[in-house]
Amino acid sequence: MSKIPHRLYLTEEQIPRQWYNIRADMKEQPDPLINPATMKPAAEEDLYPVFCEKLAHQEMDAATRYVDIPEEILDIYKVYRPSPLIRAYNLERELGTPAKIYYKFEGNNTSGSHKLNSAVAQAYYAKEQGLKGLTTETGAGQWGTALAEACSYFGLPLTVFMVKVSYQQKPFRKAVMETFGANVIASPSDTTAVGRKILSENPNTGGSLGCAISEAVERAVTTEGYRYVLGSVLNQVLLHQSIIGLETKAAMDQLGEYPDVVIGCAGGGSNLGGLMAPYIQDKLTGKGNPRIVAVEPASCPSLTRGKYAYDFCDTGKITPMAKMYTLGSGFIPSPNHAGGLRYHGMSPILSKLYHDGYMEAVSAEQTRVFEQAVRFARVETILPAPESAHAIYTAIQEALKCKESGEAKTILFGLTGTGYFDMMAYSSYLEKTMSDHIPSDAELQIGFDSLPKIPGIQE
Amino acid sequence: MSKIPHRLYLTEEQIPRQWYNIRADMKEQPDPLINPATMKPAAEEDLYPVFCEKLAHQEMDAATRYVDIPEEILDIYKVYRPSPLIRAYNLERELGTPAKIYYKFEGNNTSGSHKLNSAVAQAYYAKEQGLKGLTTETGAGQWGTALAEACSYFGLPLTVFMVKVSYQQKPFRKAVMETFGANVIASPSDTTAVGRKILSENPNTGGSLGCAISEAVERAVTTEGYRYVLGSVLNQVLLHQSIIGLETKAAMDQLGEYPDVVIGCAGGGSNLGGLMAPYIQDKLTGKGNPRIVAVEPASCPSLTRGKYAYDFCDTGKITPMAKMYTLGSGFIPSPNHAGGLRYHGMSPILSKLYHDGYMEAVSAEQTRVFEQAVRFARVETILPAPESAHAIYTAIQEALKCKESGEAKTILFGLTGTGYFDMMAYSSYLEKTMSDHIPSDAELQIGFDSLPKIPGIQE
Known part of the structure; x- marks a missing residue:
């Protein structure tokens, strides 16, 4: 070890x-x-x-x-990539878990994220x-x-x-x-x-x-x-983000490791879609079968409580319609929700894979997420973005399950970025003014009512 | 190449x-x-x-x-070190210089600096x-x-x-x-x-x-x-920061490179003292003779305009007195100075080496420093801390001299950290509300008047 x-x-x-x-x-x-x-x-x-x-x-x-990556793009990737694959020894010790925890850290560039x-x-x-x-x-x-x-x-x-x-x-x-x-x-x-x-x-x-x-x-x-241009949701974005997973798999292979579970936060799906890419390939081609878990905020639960339906990608209803898990383009998440992951829909690729049983999804309340973010920061010395902290939260849950069962599972999660610009959210967590909002069924219905009708396809 | x-x-x-x-x-x-x-x-x-x-x-x-580094300290160093040595290909292209520019980037940890x-x-x-x-x-x-x-x-x-x-x-x-x-x-x-x-x-x-x-x-x-505990100036801090230079030299050796000039920003001296450590050793032991350049703000010019004298390390005059280049503990830099590098004194080790001719020192006005910081950020995709940008400024000056002379010198500088928390300063630069302040001789005299008198040593 x-x-x-x-x-x-x-x-x-x-x-x-x-x-x-x-x-x-x-x-x-x-x-x-x-x-x-x-x-x-x-x-x-x-x-x-x-x-x-x-x-x-x-x-x-x-x-x-x-798809070949053009040399001009590789020239910039080389400025900040490969990103590190980190073995979370300190977090493992903090949790007292027999699990092996790895994370792919995409926050080491000035943009601060993947x-x-x-x-x-x-x-x-x-x-x-x-x-x-x-x-x-x-x-x-x-x-x-x-x-x-x-x-x-x-x-x-x-x-x-x-x-x-x-x-x-x-x-x-x-x-x-x-x-x-x-x-x-x-x-x-x-x-x-x-x-x-x-x-x-x-x-x-x-x-x-x-x-x-x-x-x-x-x-x-x-x-x-x-x-x-759009930074998530789209197929092209998942294609580009596959670099995260491909690097991760190459590094894990080098270590002789294979994840039992792959965890990523999911707003539009760009990070998880990238991280899981080679592992989903293994599942689709029968070469491996890790669990893949999407973590979304309880305040914007498109996979766990949304509908798999055609929807507009925007509120103004001028974009093409995509079949995806969605809360409806009319859904607006609670203003007390901190950070990203507030998009009403989800990558059509992730949505389809989830619908077809290749992925799981869970949701988490933000106060619990920040609790684990602070815990993580103090031992791993990386201050995570609130988005990334959703993956941390779920990875910790999995590691604690291993502690109970005594299993030494290999847990992989995506740490998408740093929280430097989210200090107001951290402050509100520390000052205990942060609250959670789980939308009621009635609140969700307002979003669902905004779903489009498409003759012959979605009435 | x-x-x-x-x-x-x-x-x-x-x-x-x-x-x-x-x-x-x-x-x-x-x-x-x-x-x-x-x-x-x-x-x-x-x-x-x-x-x-x-x-x-x-x-x-x-x-x-x-001095042996205890295992417990190495266990944390391993979480964020080694830090990368970066070849600034993009900056070289931007400048059109034949110089080879390297920088040791210490900003890739959550604290954001060395x-x-x-x-x-x-x-x-x-x-x-x-x-x-x-x-x-x-x-x-x-x-x-x-x-x-x-x-x-x-x-x-x-x-x-x-x-x-x-x-x-x-x-x-x-x-x-x-x-x-x-x-x-x-x-x-x-x-x-x-x-x-x-x-x-x-x-x-x-x-x-x-x-x-x-x-x-x-x-x-x-x-x-x-x-x-104190984060700069002290001998112990320079000792710990030598890890920067030792890693840099190991990496440069691996590349078969040796710097003609080593550049670092200097406030209390912790970064430059660390970066230059193995190169100063070469100079002191006759194994090499790179130029070593300290860059300080024109608004707080302890090396370039200070006195080499005994002074208190603090305003309240309760600390031991150190012989160093100092503006006097009563000197307070202009409030329009952005970022760090505002300490009245300088590491006694750096001061002595500078006094004995092993180092050079230059000063730079902050608007010029920010101009080059933005230029650097746009091609190297790292947003530098204002402190670090002083080293960038001088490295660019050196590279442009090479462009004029046609010399392919090897320039090494320390990029101490990121500017995520200095956006107010960047905004004021972009909005052209940032100004420079070069203290007058009379302003400096106020600080010098605060220097202590020590019977038999400094009257």
Whole structure:
């Protein structure tokens, strides 16, 4: 056991040269996107006004198993990757568990999270197509920060619509994005038609990711040479994030380890989708059968309490509709929910795999999550993002079950990022002013009532 | 050239097992500490009321060349070390320089800076002695954060006196320390005699490091079972920080590289003292002769405009007196100075080496420093702390000189940490409200007038 180091870094040569596309091994594909203009399945070309062409292709391409990572993207990956695989010796000792706990830490880059993996790819393809700029949305701010970094690297203008409640609570997140040259606008704003409409209906709204997406898409399609990019949910994002899992598996293989359980927080699904990629491949191809567990906040429980249905990806209902676990685009999570993981839907790939029994899902209340986050920080000396702390919480539960049963299971979880910009949330936890909100069935029904009707498909 | 990776991580086995003590190779020693009670050189025992015994011994021990790092300290080093040595390919391309630029990045741990290297050591020795708690001061907050992490790991209570201007400007720094269980007090405070005295003389003061040191020392010596710890300046701190340089040299050796110039920011000297340690050894023992350059803020220019004189380490004049480059303990840097590097004095070891011609020193104005920090962040994707950016600024100057001369020099600098908690400073730079302050000779004279008189030694 002492042979296994605390941190294992692969070498630069061991950085994967290809992303892995889960869909190529899925026995059943996720249902197709529906174009709201035609109420028919969307074609790749239908996405060109919104996404740049290579990304639209990646979005629709279920057949290509491995996609070459362009050298220009690898050149940036090499600046901050491989990320470390950490053996949580200190946490194991703290818990007194016989379990072996590993985590893949994606917080060691300035953006502070795994989001940079896809931001770099999306900014690169946009630049390659000769676009003039990009738009996006950000909630907790990690995606916006990552994309601002990537765009500044490629010299590409960026406009970020930031969920208003985050914009107000996290002025320093905004400042980081501005340092990287981004234009940051609080959403809903009066700079778009959809923003003005939402403001007129609810002037005091703190905004939502779904609303910010609507504004970002509108701005992209109405600005010459601009396209929209999204940091989670999409198939293309899971493709890029597969680098997390591929590196993890290479490192675990090097150690002679294989996880009994793979745990990741799940908001839109980008981190878990990336971390689990090679392990889901094992399950789909019969080469291995680890448990895969998605952890979501009890206040925004799309997998555990949502419906598997077609829904819009945004509040303004201008994006294509996707079949996914969703709380309805009209669902707005409680404002006392800290951090990210507040999206109403879930990656269609994850949703399908969950629906087909390849994954489990659990939810956790935030005060319990922060309790374990502080415990983790004090022994592992990494202050986790609230999102990441959901995975920590569940990993600790699993490790404590091992303590009871005496089993020395191998637990792997994704530590997506650091909590430097979430100190208000930590303070409210420490001052005991943080509360939990579990939506009632009636509250959820409001969201479900917003689900679209699609003739012949979803009545 | 393409064989050299972007980031080189040594393996866990390559983490140095010993610290290096520069004094063992110095031809002339720094002048001894003077005990203000006796006006005579202080003995090791004189320090016991303030420092724990092992640290007092390290402070006074100039003879032992290599000091074994206890296993318990290595166990934490392994959680976040080795830190990467990064080849700044992107920055080289941005500058169009033939120079090879390397930096040792110490920001990849939650404390966000190199300060953790000494915090872990100091907390360990305090715990080993059976102490009940520690006190310290923090300015920009990096040291306080690092020590809070280390103390929470060892289960040791900690009280941090935080310079009031930072306390007010950086509420999230305070929250991080509190998350790690520290008690944080704005300094000057009414909780100490020296704090009350300073407040009565200047009720509106924003505080200073020297003042916070006085409060922390008073609290330590008046609280049963408590001792005081300091994050820079001291010989013991340079000893612990030598791990930075030892790792750097091991990595550079592995690459077959040797620096022509070694650059570090210098406030109290802990980072540069650590980074340069094995290279100064080469200079002292005739094995190599790289230039060593300290970079300090123009607003707090202890090396470039200070006096080499005995001075108190604190404003309240209760600490031993050290011979060092100093602006006088009465010097208070301009409140518009952002970040750390605002200490009136300088490590006695660095001061002596500078005095004896082994080091150079330059100063830089903060607007120019931030200009290069933003430039660096955009290509290297690391948002540097303002302190670290001083080294970036000078490294870029050196690289641009190489561009003019066509020389392919090897430039090494220390990137001490990340700027996540300095976004107010970045914002003020971006909004062009940041200004520079170069103290006038008359302003400096106020500080010099506070220098102590020591019969027979300094009249």
